[in-house]
Amino acid sequence: MVAMEGGNPSRFSTYQDAGLNEKYPFSATFGEALQYADPDWRPIIPVWGKINADIGTTMSKVLTEGLDIQEALDGVAERTRAVMDDAGYYTWQ
Incomplete structure (x- = not known):
């Protein structure tokens, strides 16, 4: 149904x-x-929930509020980079 x-x-x-x-x-x-399909496609990292929530909220705004798609994707990329950076994913020793 x-x-x-x-x-x-x-x-x-x-x-x-x-x-x-x-x-x-x-x-x-x-x-x-x-x-x-891979049922476990998402990154298995602690910060994924935060990143995924941002993606969902932002794409909802594209669909319901007319947010420009390129602006939305650029914003998600920028915020994702900041989350990953804060979590230490861009620190190599």
């Missing part, structure tokens, strides 16, 4: 549903990509 309303299912069988593919022809492509 979620998929038929435009949601993203996580079961392979849902992406093979004929009704879903008729309504959303791109679903078959997503289903194929899901087979190769």
Whole structure:
């Protein structure tokens, strides 16, 4: 039901549903990509939660408030660099 309303299912069988593919022809492509997806794609570092929250908030502003995408991405990159720097990721000895 979620998929038929435009949601993203996580079961392979849902992406093979004929009704879903008729309504959303791109679903078959997503289903194929899901087979190769890495479920643990994110960086496993303590500061990831802070970085990820900033990305989510900023992209929401792009979609809902009309924030310029390049400005948004540049801001995320700058803040991510600062978070990583503060955490010591750019210190080599």
